Amino acid sequence: MTGERGRPRHRKHRTIGTIGHRGHGKTTLAVAAGKAAAKAYRQDAGAVERIVEAAGSTRPALAPYSTHSAYTTADCHYTHFDTEARHVGDLLGHASLDGVVLVVSALGAVPPQARDHLRLARGAGVRRLAVFLNKCDALADPEAAGEAEEAVRALLRDQGLDDERVPIVRGSALRALAGDVFWEASVIELMETLDARLHA
Template structure:
């Protein structure tokens, strides 16, 4: 019998990922983690080029990550599914998709540069989509000769963590060089920073609580057509369980809800008897073509969810100093709303007898979306316009 990925080797499964500014070394660190653990038989090594596959090649040493890439490795006590998130401002919406799946994150900052614009935006979005815990990796420390400068960068980072609601005092901050660890994976001194990082992940990020007993729900991250097999949709199971033979609905973003049957569930190339909440899986569907499904829809147990156009929400409008708007917005404001793996345009009206929302305000909004999505009370979302995050909110009441 094929056992579930979550328990087959007696270890807890945890979803983590790397976030941070472009060029600070996220993909290099991800590759270094795999290389170091592969030397112990606890990972299959994937090269930098393989992890960054599908990115934009800038030169032989650098590829700009565009989509979130998934890898896995183990420690003595855990299985880690690791998401390497894009850092480039143009691909923040794909970073949101990755962060929405995390139980914890590694915030990576170049010691040579310190915190940068995407560092702040990623922190904000990590907090907004509900990433509960962070570990900080100060990369490229080998390029900084001044020990006092390293101390200043760490102080800046701890202040930044406090600013965005994380524990600035106790959060582990690991110093090192991802490139040195990657290039010399059997050198104890070179890989010490990776060992410290893995230990910090084990200690600082609590075992996640999985919503196994709720109806199956999985936001769709990607859709693939596999020759001779059919359509595969991938994502992290948000709640519930799924197995081959289950009927599911595919809903949101389209006028009609479709129904299909799952014929196989896989995780990192291994067939699962059951996919549980928290697992990153690929689900093979019996009949639907890949062009009938789109990223941002959800798979759900039949009859448990309904797409909606309208909802009310409590929203915080970011100040200019936080990277948000410089001016207020008024009724009819039409930004993009980001939920889970989807983003959709909608119009917002300010409630409570107020006709505008100022940067820095907390306001109640009634939102009407152009396309229906699976949304429920308590769901968190980000508001973006013009390539920047301008607000964050939580649904207080679904209207239609």
């Protein structure tokens, strides 16, 4: 059996989390991802129910400060944990994450909390990372996105990561959530990036 994009339906179950500073769009991205997945991929209600059940063993410890959603992409079944910035350390300590998405606003400098969250993720043994450069729709100067991306890559290098191997997706979670097709594509690009990194 194949998916609507022609790929075999041999999906892995993967658990991810969003990390990053308050106000940079972690929760908006988590909600937009679920909505975009429902629109772009054929959803299997039974599979989604199994994802929720699989998350049950982790959920009690995370319940005081975290929410989770479940969705299906072309290659993976995802449990997606989202938490407040101040509880990222708790999330990383209680959830066995296959990967994380660092959400950074393209507006302004990279916040110190992004550095702290990367350090915590690496300390928790999370090795698969992607970056969502959010709020690109609000940039007056198109070149500013490139400057913001370079600032993130500098942070990654400073943390001892190979910045050329960490994918950075430019997008707008808020506009994607509102149904803007152009920006929905950025969330789908992120999902396909995660599929490629986490499916193996």
